[in-house]
Amino acid sequence: MTDFTATRARFDLPDGIVYLDGNSLGPLPRDAAHRIARTVTDEWGGQLITAWNRAGWMDQPARLGDRIARLVGAAPGTVVVGDTLSLKVTQCLAAALQLRPDRRVVLSDSGNFPSDLYMAQGLLAALGQGHELRVVAPEDVEAAIGPEVAALMLTEVDYRTGRKHDMAALTAKAHDVGALAIWDLAHSAGALPVDLTGTGADFAAGCTYKFLNGGPGAPAFVYVAPDHQHVAPLLSGWLGHEAPFAFDPDYRPGPGISRMRVGTPPVLQMAALEAALDIFDTVDMQALRARSQHLGDRLIAAVEARCPNVTLASPRDPEARGSQISFRHPEGYAVMQALIARGVVGDFRAPDILRFGITPLYIGEAEIDRAAETLADILDTAAWDRPEYKHRAAVT
């Protein structure tokens, strides 16, 4: 069993805040500040260059990868940490195209995070081999998987609506036609159980600063199924070399997942991520999922009971969504600013979506109820209708 009171105590959250934006940036684990300070002062300051070996910095991408592997249903030695999600997705796509040299279609959907689409557009243009990025509506993906598809490239959970694809079914369909499946786990890792091995996913990547709470700018992770680890990586950097410190003039890919490494890893960010992953050591992902679904249902019920002018944008079926609940409101941006001003922190996604990320590690029924009541009051009193809430700054 997972003790969610205990996990709540392991985060340093500001007093009076209901934080429902852990799907964008997870909060600070209490241990992270100490862990980072130790890395800065004792390791960087005290051990200097020798910390690469003495403090284990060099192997940290593999160690953290193995810890994330457990959370996404992957075997040890199949996940490594580094770079950013955009880059790791691109490595996955390039590898998949190498494995399907006679096919020219990359299939994705309009619910994918735009950066995945942008990176694919850039890669396909650079390759200059006539590949097509075919983007269909999320509900049309299954029917669009045909024998011309080299790679299916999807984000499991839609960043706007929380709609969750059926990873097992779509991967199976892809394999039926000889295509490969690449899964972006940005809104899955740490949010719900993922079974990369069981579903037969070929490649996956995710970020660690959302539900994994690794901190702002925390590195990404990448998964390559054991059968595909022989592929030569795009972005063939020295730390993916078989012997980085031999300084050979020619690239020879390192063993297994190590070849997906590129350059020098972000040591300070990895220290924060390590502290964040410690919390997950105490968490059963099935228990987390059950609690997330319960809290999501509760938020939907409370909002629908009290807020007639918002409409649910997320699937009502808890099995069909990730760990966020989204609503639409025509003045969504201003409404969210009013919520934030009252200490209920979600976020807004154009054109009209209010997003509420639900992380049971630190969110419970009291927070859900307060969020719904605050939203209802703001709408009842039109408290959002103020110029300062309508002025749009850049938002994340």
Place this chain on the structure above:
Amino acid sequence: MTDFTATRARFDLPDGIVYLDGNSLGPLPRDAAHRIARTVTDEWGGQLITAWNRAGWMDQPARLGDRIARLVGAAPGTVVVGDTLSLKVTQCLAAALQLRPDRRVVLSDSGNFPSDLYMAQGLLAALGQGHELRVVAPEDVEAAIGPEVAALMLTEVDYRTGRKHDMAALTAKAHDVGALAIWDLAHSAGALPVDLTGTGADFAAGCTYKFLNGGPGAPAFVYVAPDHQHVAPLLSGWLGHEAPFAFDPDYRPGPGISRMRVGTPPVLQMAALEAALDIFDTVDMQALRARSQHLGDRLIAAVEARCPNVTLASPRDPEARGSQISFRHPEGYAVMQALIARGVVGDFRAPDILRFGITPLYIGEAEIDRAAETLADILDTAAWDRPEYKHRAAVT
């Protein structure tokens, strides 16, 4: 004038250590620990998601880029921070090849850092357009610059020997034949004056964890000359998009250097880098260069006077080298381990090179003299000839 006693006081160096490895990992700036702690606790912990705007995280890559620009002779708006050096060099190379679509040769040299060569090998293979990576000896580069060359891709200062290319002359020669020049400034930025604008360099990239002291895994920087900023970037991520938070399905490159951004920047690493760059605000790069050359000359003289079995691997002419002095010794690995055991920290590069990085910000004559005396004593007494010094771990 630069006060090097004052700059020395701004680093947190362990007692009793002579640190001559700042060319691999610069030491901890005293202010960095506080700056990082503030970013972790007050910004991440206290401001959560709102820190992306309130604490200025989102614009930090551009702000830090402009500060680095001053140190490498570049104009504001031409440098941005992010990712790793291997990735930024690759973006430069891809851009250069776009600008020279009818040419098929990338010219580099055997003194280039291997990761640059690996990344180029990978990129050229992925492009599949018959490009050749032509690698010549450093002294043969100038003669090899011909009209078939699309891009000259060099590291200004050789990571093993410290030999410095003539950036102005080689860039001019490249331009004479219609080629573009890409400079890797890994061992230049913060080590010596660089004049990207004056030399007419087309592209450049560098890392910030060496002479700039940005910390382990600090992000890289990339420079694109104003005339080339229209080129579509390889690695077209969302933060290089014209309007990242519009979440358009199609990539449209952002203005100027911003399009070289890819994914979410490493906020904790950037906090450390910011503190490190504060020190450079007090530094005149010409004064730093003069002192570096003086200290290098002094190390060469002292070692040559007392250590008959080591040979100088760096250029004797201080104008022809960067800010490191390298020597060769057949038992170089063991000798370096013995030096480190006595508190003189340089590093080893295969097959036989002892490297000593010289950073006048915290190294003076006393440290140089102690390093030379310690080396002499180790060689005089064969103190290196112990099994524990000969056993090779991974080294950076």
